[in-house]
Amino acid sequence: MMDILQDIKYVIFYPSFFVMIIFPGLIAGGLFVLFAIWFERKIAARVQMRVGPYYVSRFGGIAQLLADAIRVALQEIIIPAGVNPTLYVIAPIFPLLFAFLPLAFLPIGVIPEQGSVFSAYYHSFFDPGVNMGVIAALPTEYSLIAVLAVEAAYPIFIILQAWATNNRFALVGAVREAYLSVAYDVLILMSVIATAVEYHTLDVAKVVQSGIPGIVANPLAAFVFFVGLIMATSRFPFEIVEAESELVTGPATEYSGLLFLLAMGGSYFGTYVYALYFAAVFLGGWYPLSGFPGAVILFLKAAVIVLFSVFLRSVYGRYRIDQALRNSWRLLLPVALASIVLGIVGGWLWIR
Amino acid sequence: MTAQPNVFTMDATQIDIVPIEGELNVGPQHPGSGHLRIYVKLNGDIIEKAELDVGYVHRSVEKLAEVRNYMHLIPLVERPAILDSIHMNLGYILALEKIMGVDVPDRAQYLRSLAAEINRIASHLYGTGILAVFLGHSTGFMWGFGDREVWVEVLQALTGARVTNSYIIPGGVRRDLTPTIKEMIEKAIRYQRKRIPEWKRIFLNNPNIRARLENVGVMSKEQAIAWGAVGPNLRGSGVYYDVRKFEPYAAYDRLDFEIPVYKEGDAYARVHVRFNEIEESMKIIEQIIKEIPQGNILSDRFFKQIPPTRLKKHYETHGKIVFPGYYASFRPPKGEAISRVEAARGELVYYLNSDGSPKPYRLRMVTPSYRTIYVFEQLAKGARYADLVAIYGSLDYFPPEADR
Amino acid sequence: MDQVKIREYDKNKNPFRLFGAHVAAVGEGIKHAIKPKTITLRYPDVSMTLPTNYRGMIRLYKDVCIGCSLCAMICPADAMKMTTWEGKKLPQINYGRCVFCGFCVDVCPVDALRETRVHDAAFQSRRELVFNPDKFNQDFDQTLPVKGTVRKVRAVIDENKGIRYVPDE
Ligand code: SF4
Ligand code: SF4
Numbered sequence: 020m021m022d023i024l025q026d027i028k029y030v031i032f033y034p035s036f037f038v039m040i041i042f043p044g045l046i047a048g049g050l051f052v053l054f055a056i057w058f059e060r061k062i063a064a065r066v067q068m069r070v071g072p073y074y075v076s077r078f079g080g081i082a083q084l085l086a087d088a089i090r091v092a093l094q095e096i097i098i099p100a101g102v103n104p105t106l107y108v109i110a111p112i113f114p115l116l117f118a119f120l121p122l123a124f125l126p127i128g129v130i131p132e133q134g135s136v137f138s139a140y141y142h143s144f145f146d147p148g149v150n151m152g153v154i155a156a157l158p159t160e161y162s163l164i165a166v167l168a169v170e171a172a173y174p175i176f177i178i179l180q181a182w183a184t185n186n187r188f189a190l191v192g193a194v195r196e197a198y199l200s201v202a203y204d205v206l207i208l209m210s211v212i213a214t215a216v217e218y219h220t221l222d223v224a225k226v227v228q229s230g231i232p233g234i235v236a237n238p239l240a241a242f243v244f245f246v247g248l249i250m251a252t253s254r255f256p257f258e259i260v261e262a263e264s265e266l267v268t269g270p271a272t273e274y275s276g277l278l279f280l281l282a283m284g285g286s287y288f289g290t291y292v293y294a295l296y297f298a299a300v301f302l303g304g305w306y307p308l309s310g311f312p313g314a315v316i317l318f319l320k321a322a323v324i325v326l327f328s329v330f331l332r333s334v335y336g337r338y339r340i341d342q343a344l345r346n347s348w349r350l351l352l353p354v355a356l357a358s359i360v361l362g363i364v365g366g367w368l369w370i371r
Numbered sequence: 372m373t374a375q376p377n378v379f380t381m382d383a384t385q386i387d388i389v390p391i392e393g394e395l396n397v398g399p400q401h402p403g404s405g406h407l408r409i410y411v412k413l414n415g416d417i418i419e420k421a422e423l424d425v426g427y428v429h430r431s432v433e434k435l436a437e438v439r440n441y442m443h444l445i446p447l448v449e450r451p452a453i454l455d456s457i458h459m460n461l462g463y464i465l466a467l468e469k470i471m472g473v474d475v476p477d478r479a480q481y482l483r484s485l486a487a488e489i490n491r492i493a494s495h496l497y498g499t500g501i502l503a504v505f506l507g508h509s510t511g512f513m514w515g516f517g518d519r520e521v522w523v524e525v526l527q528a529l530t531g532a533r534v535t536n537s538y539i540i541p542g543g544v545r546r547d548l549t550p551t552i553k554e555m556i557e558k559a560i561r562y563q564r565k566r567i568p569e570w571k572r573i574f575l576n577n578p579n580i581r582a583r584l585e586n587v588g589v590m591s592k593e594q595a596i597a598w599g600a601v602g603p604n605l606r607g608s609g610v611y612y613d614v615r616k617f618e619p620y621a622a623y624d625r626l627d628f629e630i631p632v633y634k635e636g637d638a639y640a641r642v643h644v645r646f647n648e649i650e651e652s653m654k655i656i657e658q659i660i661k662e663i664p665q666g667n668i669l670s671d672r673f674f675k676q677i678p679p680t681r682l683k684k685h686y687e688t689h690g691k692i693v694f695p696g697y698y699a700s701f702r703p704p705k706g707e708a709i710s711r712v713e714a715a716r717g718e719l720v721y722y723l724n725s726d727g728s729p730k731p732y733r734l735r736m737v738t739p740s741y742r743t744i745y746v747f748e749q750l751a752k753g754a755r756y757a758d759l760v761a762i763y764g765s766l767d768y769f770p771p772e773a774d775r
Numbered sequence: 776m777d778q779v780k781i782r783e784y785d786k787n788k789n790p791f792r793l794f795g796a797h798v799a800a801v802g803e804g805i806k807h808a809i810k811p812k813t814i815t816l817r818y819p820d821v822s823m824t825l826p827t828n829y830r831g832m833i834r835l836y837k838d839v840c841i842g843c844s845l846c847a848m849i850c851p852a853d854a855m856k857m858t859t860w861e862g863k864k865l866p867q868i869n870y871g872r873c874v875f876c877g878f879c880v881d882v883c884p885v886d887a888l889r890e891t892r893v894h895d896a897a898f899q900s901r902r903e904l905v906f907n908p909d910k911f912n913q914d915f916d917q918t919l920p921v922k923g924t925v926r927k928v929r930a931v932i933d934e935n936k937g938i939r940y941v942p943d944e
Contacts, residue, residue, distance in 0.1 A: 067513030336508030
């Protein structure tokens, strides 16, 4: 009997499973995304002299989002004439998947040799860079880049989705996404390179374990990355792809029911994963804790980032696509270059 | 959009992923279109041509006017621009009064200006709100409507209805200004003054909004005149023209106010004109409250016809005018008249032709939004697709008003 | 004609001012998130009493009415119609047509019509919208099924908040 419980515990806490499915992956992430959307509506309502969700459950209608999600999920799925049904149905799954998959490479904590629930996996998830085990689905020494590499596939699937729906508004939205990705990917990559140069590593765990949060070591990179994050996940003021008043809902225009939920969920999951990454690299991650408590700290830091980025909806409108591109190349690229210089200097003089 | 063949079997040349040239059918069921359809011809992101397909909210007001008697028309002419109903009402009554040859007491003139300015503020806030939501700025949208609520509340206290005021009648106005309403208005002005800096921080000076509006939809002075722009759109292009100054009606010849004129002629200038007009309107309202003369609010000609008992019961205690039976159906003399008022969106012209029967022979209304249609089409040419909504919002185009 | 002053807006675009404006906008948002100026009425739980001179539903005083039909004549929407009711000429109203302009109330020479402050009403069919003189003769009073008690409030203009709701006695 004890053995079975032990086995179950072993499986549940097996980092690859735990990270992806339980925390901070699918289950925790899904609930948090719902919370973030609720928060977005509630905080916008406060700024805008309104009340926001109110009736469903107590505590400010916190169950409203659950109710909405169930309602939308049960709505009829309409497949327009003139589309390829197979492609149409599977297309929205990919963006969601590729918003979510990068989590596999992201370490969310370190495993001490003894004393944590994760200690059993110390050896299988050993990371020579930090001389400890790491809680990650796929531990790698190149996590800094691996996460971005997977995340970079996201726009391709947005385009696929728009193309599969055979709608002009969706296509225009997809083209905008394609343009925009040129801007934000460069920014994100440059700020990450600056960090990598500064910490002499491509391992997120090592960055965190150095004990110096990236935002202190290289504030410019942190700023550029944050703007890139907002752009990449189309939060305001860069909600250009979905642009309701211009493009209805951009690539998700034709979807209804569960497919709509999937199509719209991608960007929120993207924000969440990027925020976890931001929290790990720039906000000191789990340091100085380890094991599960460390992961919780990381999650909370990411939560603050997500909530702030959804809050921006109540402050901004949206930029025009050409303005977003121009601003990111003209104003932010120099900052990103400066951050690389700062990284080189910092890495040379300060962080060994 | 034609049916697309099976994507797996088709030839690569058949697929056009990027609509290099193409049409977009914006509306009538589109979140950015309002009650009209815009047929946009795109070349990449640039609009080559935007055709406005108007008429979705046509209500045949002009034709209906020929089968209604003069009093019945008051609620009807308000309907096209319900958020600017005082001006719609006022213009019609001015034309009617010209035919009837009634003169209006001073106090009523001031009250007309008062109601009109309150309505102007409410209408500009509404327009700003719509512009904000077109740009994706939901806070501006809600704030516009939230602040407008304050002024609508004031109008409701004054006239008895939120937007369907029917406040102005031939010969005067229906209700008098009471001390309570005066106090309400003063509070509302103080509130709005406090709000304007907040508006500036989050909306007007927000770099995001500035980027979206500056140098967008630029209309030069000459173009504005040639295309027949009116109201704030015209004044945003550097043309000093306002009916309130050029052909004063109501009490405007006795009030001291400025007309904000901006040089640039872009969308941002138009928004600035509106904001300055809100401030200017508040100054006018303050003056009116201070200077309003005592006296009747209805022309003596009709006032004398009201039964004295009713007069005592309603007018002397509640400041409410009751109608003499004359209003139920009257025949103005033969004649025609034209009236102009500066409505919130610009110059509003009424032409009224009476053949001596209880019903007008012809009523013609030229509404400011109607004159914006052409301006909109012209400005949209060469703009980016995303600017379509910015231009639309900054022109404050209101489809029902244009369609009548 | 007074002096024509052509204004120009501030076109300063230096990056630091731009950054400052961003900070100001976000700061304004945070300020409102912390101290909201909510003006929404939580409607079915809280309901608004309208001001005394509000032009709401209309009530007829059957015994006062002299059957002069002025109200029917002035009605712009043909909502008010004269009928013969128990041998007397009396108006009946169709709320499906009424635009609540209040002309009928103002024109009635004997004050047989009065505006009530009632505004919220629900009907099941169009036929119910027509009030015959008997029904028209009563104060409109519809008890709508609501859970719990409905708090009555009155809107007052507030200098800081815009609209404030105070309990109505
Ligand atoms: S309020 Fe106006 S529309 Fe309604 S019945 Fe009276 S006159 Fe007719
Ligand atoms: S106007 Fe008054 S008195 Fe005349 S019919 Fe109507 S309700 Fe009766």
